[in-house]
Amino acid sequence: xxxxxxxxxxxxxxxxxxxxxxxxxxxxxxxxxxxxxxxxxxxxxxxxxxxxxxxxxxxxxxxxxxxxxxxxxxxxxxxxxxxxxxxxxxxxxxxxxxxxxxxxxxxxxxxxxxxxxxxxxxxxxxxxxxxxxxxxxxxxxxxxxxxxxxx
Amino acid sequence: xxxxxxxxxxxxxxxxxxxxxxxxxxxxxxxxxxxxxxxxxxxxxxxxxxxxxxxxxxxxxxxxxxxxxxxxxxxxxxxxxxxxxxxxxxxxxxxxxxxxxxxxxxxxxxxxxxxxxxxxxxxxxxxxxxxxxxx
Amino acid sequence: xxxxxxxxxxxxxxxxxxxxxxxxxxxxxxxxxxxxxxxxxxxxxxxxxxxxxxxxxxxxxxxxxxxxxxxxxxxxxxxxxxxxxxxxxxxxxxxxxxxxxxxxxxxxxxxxxxxxxxxxxxxxxxxxxxxxxxxxxxxxxxxxxxxxxxxxxxxxxxxxxxxxxxxxxxxxxxxxxxxxxxxxxxxxxxxxxxxxxxxxxxxxxxxxxxxxxxxxxxxxxxxxxxxxxxxxxxxxxxxxxxxxxxxxxxxxxxxxxxxxxxxxxxxxxxxxxxxxxxxxxxxxxxxxxxxxxxxxxxxxxxxxxxxxxxxxxxxxxxxxxxxxxxxxxxxxxxxxxxxxxxxxxxxxxxxxxxxxxxxxxxxxxxxxxxxxxxxxxxxxxxxxxxxxxxxxxxxxxxxxxxxxxxxxxxxxxxxxxxxxxxxxxxxxxxxxxxxxxxxxxxxxxxxxxxxxxxxxxxxxxxxxxxxxxxxxxxxxxxxxxxxxxxxxxxxxxxxxxxxxxxxxxx
Numbered sequence: 119x120x121x122x123x124x125x126x127x128x129x130x131x132x133x134x135x136x137x138x139x140x141x142x143x144x145x146x147x148x149x150x151x152x153x154x155x156x157x158x159x160x161x162x163x164x165x166x167x168x169x170x171x172x173x174x175x176x177x178x179x180x181x182x183x184x185x186x187x188x189x190x191x192x193x194x195x196x197x198x199x200x201x202x203x204x205x206x207x208x209x210x211x212x213x214x215x216x217x218x219x220x221x222x223x224x225x226x227x228x229x230x231x232x233x234x235x236x237x238x239x240x241x242x243x244x245x246x247x248x249x250x251x252x253x254x255x256x257x258x259x260x261x262x263x264x265x266x267x268x269x
Numbered sequence: 270x271x272x273x274x275x276x277x278x279x280x281x282x283x284x285x286x287x288x289x290x291x292x293x294x295x296x297x298x299x300x301x302x303x304x305x306x307x308x309x310x311x312x313x314x315x316x317x318x319x320x321x322x323x324x325x326x327x328x329x330x331x332x333x334x335x336x337x338x339x340x341x342x343x344x345x346x347x348x349x350x351x352x353x354x355x356x357x358x359x360x361x362x363x364x365x366x367x368x369x370x371x372x373x374x375x376x377x378x379x380x381x382x383x384x385x386x387x388x389x390x391x392x393x394x395x396x397x398x399x400x401x402x403x404x
Numbered sequence: 405x406x407x408x409x410x411x412x413x414x415x416x417x418x419x420x421x422x423x424x425x426x427x428x429x430x431x432x433x434x435x436x437x438x439x440x441x442x443x444x445x446x447x448x449x450x451x452x453x454x455x456x457x458x459x460x461x462x463x464x465x466x467x468x469x470x471x472x473x474x475x476x477x478x479x480x481x482x483x484x485x486x487x488x489x490x491x492x493x494x495x496x497x498x499x500x501x502x503x504x505x506x507x508x509x510x511x512x513x514x515x516x517x518x519x520x521x522x523x524x525x526x527x528x529x530x531x532x533x534x535x536x537x538x539x540x541x542x543x544x545x546x547x548x549x550x551x552x553x554x555x556x557x558x559x560x561x562x563x564x565x566x567x568x569x570x571x572x573x574x575x576x577x578x579x580x581x582x583x584x585x586x587x588x589x590x591x592x593x594x595x596x597x598x599x600x601x602x603x604x605x606x607x608x609x610x611x612x613x614x615x616x617x618x619x620x621x622x623x624x625x626x627x628x629x630x631x632x633x634x635x636x637x638x639x640x641x642x643x644x645x646x647x648x649x650x651x652x653x654x655x656x657x658x659x660x661x662x663x664x665x666x667x668x669x670x671x672x673x674x675x676x677x678x679x680x681x682x683x684x685x686x687x688x689x690x691x692x693x694x695x696x697x698x699x700x701x702x703x704x705x706x707x708x709x710x711x712x713x714x715x716x717x718x719x720x721x722x723x724x725x726x727x728x729x730x731x732x733x734x735x736x737x738x739x740x741x742x743x744x745x746x747x748x749x750x751x752x753x754x755x756x757x758x759x760x761x762x763x764x765x766x767x768x769x770x771x772x773x774x775x776x777x778x779x780x781x782x783x784x785x786x787x788x789x790x791x792x793x794x795x796x797x798x799x800x801x802x803x804x805x806x807x808x809x810x811x812x813x814x815x816x817x818x819x820x821x822x823x824x825x826x827x828x829x830x831x832x833x834x835x836x837x838x839x840x841x842x843x844x845x846x847x848x849x850x851x852x853x854x855x856x857x858x859x860x861x862x863x864x865x866x867x868x869x870x871x872x873x874x875x876x877x878x879x880x881x882x883x884x885x886x887x888x889x890x891x892x893x894x895x896x897x898x899x900x901x902x903x904x905x906x907x908x909x910x
Contacts, residue, residue, distance in 0.1 A: 194425045201419045214411035216469035254372040323590045366546045374571050380564045
């Protein structure tokens with residue numbers, strides 16, 4: 119991981135596998151209400167796909183695609199989406215996280231507004247969990263050295 | 270007969286107790302810090318399994334109501350046919366907590382290794398004693 | 405009166421934590437004023453919630469609009485609102501203190517993350533205070549603990565090792581609490597406190613409920629560092645940065661004690677906790693052990709913060725003693741002592757932080773003649789010390805008065821005697837400190853005879869007045885003023901708030 123150890127088999131298989139894994143992760147996030155899944159599980163799978171990239175390819179090269187600062191911002195954005203949907207419900211007049219009130223701004227009926235609010239929350243959780251998984255892995259794999267850290 | 274029924278009839282609880290005690294023993298008695306963290310993980314996993322086991326029912330199916338369209342609340346639902354989804358949801362949260370605690374513990378272990386160059390508890394305390402006596 | 409303030413009390417610091425991270429990544433200097441703004445609005449919200457509770461009664465706020473046994477609800481009565489005010493006010497004051505102290509002890513780039521985790525800790529504490537659902541308490545307990553582990557590990561020296569020990573023991577405590585919740589859920593099918601209060605009474609003889617109660621008690625005893633499960637506390641709070649020590653020492657143990665009160669007296673009836681089970685005797689003896697052990701160990705320490713940690717263990721013993729005697733006066737004393745102890749401990753730890761910031765000294769024997777260099781700080785230290793000992797009109801006297809009254813009402817003469825004896829021992833600890841500060845033999849006195857005027861001016865320069873900066877002294881003044889005012893107005897506090905917080909069975 120630290121130094122590049124090129125291996126054709128691993129790289130090819132990863133190239134083939136990672137896009138379906140990410141697609142499956144998005145499916146799991148979106149179908150949490152109907153089959154085993156949800157925000158946390160899908161986020162873990164998405165994070166696992168990135169970790170697989172870090173393991174199979176060079177950490178430095180993958181970090182150029184997924185910078186640590188972007189990771190931190192994504193984590194914050196995920197939590198902000200979650201809390202933000204709740205705050206929108208507060209502003210519209212209902213209790214916190216009462217998605218039924220969202221039918222005032224979305225053109226759907228109440229039960230559908232609840233489902234959409236729930237979906238929004240799952241997406242927020244998924245983004246946050248993905249970035250946290252990547253961040254935990256990076257901190258442990260590089261033993262704490264990351265960009266901007268004074269050593 | 271009563272003892273055998275007590276052991277075999279509730280074998281799932283015995284499994285969780287055994288797992289919990291293995292994890293708890295590892296947390297307390299092992300000298301290596303990484304083994305303590307592993308024991309912590311086993312302990313929390315056993316608790317999660319215990320919770321989930323309270324949700325299963327004999328011959329139950331997944332808790333999703335098959336309905337045509339419109340309001341599914343019109344017809345009564347036979348609760349005994351569906352597995353209880355609430356403990357699963359609670360345990361999702363507990364798993365997230367477990368992962369978070371594990372991440373924090375691992376980050377602390379990295380810092381400890383960088384400073385003391387070992388994971389063994391007695392060696393770390395020896396180093397601390399040496400540092401304290403030097404002062 | 406904002407109708408949504410119970411939810412806002414938790415949402416504001418949570419969103420604030422995330423926005424603090426994003427704002428800090430843009431400009432680092434924005435973090436500190438933003439944190440003050442968020443915590444200031446939390447203080448206002450907590451007073452607002454108390455206003456609603458005083459005028460309209462118990463608040464039952466439904467999260468997500470779902471009705472109680474199916475949805476999570478926030479249950480706020482007088483006890484809750486009181487603790488919420490304490491937590492938010494102390495966090496606000498410690499946040500004012502934190503600016504210079506954290507710049508001194510932490511690298512510049514990490515200050516953003518420090519304030520983010522600080523706000524997450526406050527979110528967890530406020531969430532634990534307002535919620536009315538036992539599993540939600542577990543979630544917020546773990547949020548608080550995780551933020552605490554991270555913040556404590558920032559310190560120097562042995563902080564990482566101490567934090568690791570805290571991780572292992574704290575996880576055991578939280579897992580025991582979770583097991584208790586699981587047992588209760590498996591026999592009643594509900595997680596809501598008000599619902600369980602109705603469902604549990606017929607199950608009091610069932611073994612599952614008894615074991616659940618035992619798990620709750622042990623888990624929470626680990627979290628509040630009740631003797632003999634206190635082992636993690638001295639190391640963790642001594643080596644943590646000064647700001648973090650001040651915040652967690654003043655709030656985390658107190659909110660844990662509040663959860664213990666909730667479980668013993670709201671979830672299970674007072675009849676169950678005090679008469680049916682011999683919890684009064686068990687908790688009483690454990691608390692007595694905590695008081696004696698804490699005071700004796702405090703006598704033996706040389707590090708100032710370690711002395712404060714052992715006094716904190718003794719104070720937790722006072723609170724649990726107040727809970728265990730099981731009458732009105734004792735409970736009033738326990739709740740009043742939560743308030744007083746939070747203020748006193750925050751004040752003392754902030755003074756320790758100010759002394760460390762200015763002089764780098766941690767040990768008491770180094771404090772010799774500190775009163776020449778930092779007279780205002782030493783005055784505040786003396787006032788706070790008088791309050792811990794329990795001398796009127798400071799606040800410490802009034803809570804100990806109620807506790808002794810409670811012990812006498814319950815005919816526990818030995819515990820009343822122990823309360824007074826431990827006050828005496830704490831007085832000895834602080835008298836030793838005062839003696840070292842004011843009356844230690846000065847080594848520089850002999851030098852000035854030998855070397856003449858050169859070192860005489862040097863000695864004067866060394867002892868010139870050099871107080872800690874204003875952003876650190878203002879919070880200390882607020883806390884000292886609080887100690888005096890809370891003592892003078894303790895009667896009003898008891899008659900307005902606390903007397904309604906006492907559970908029905910007393």
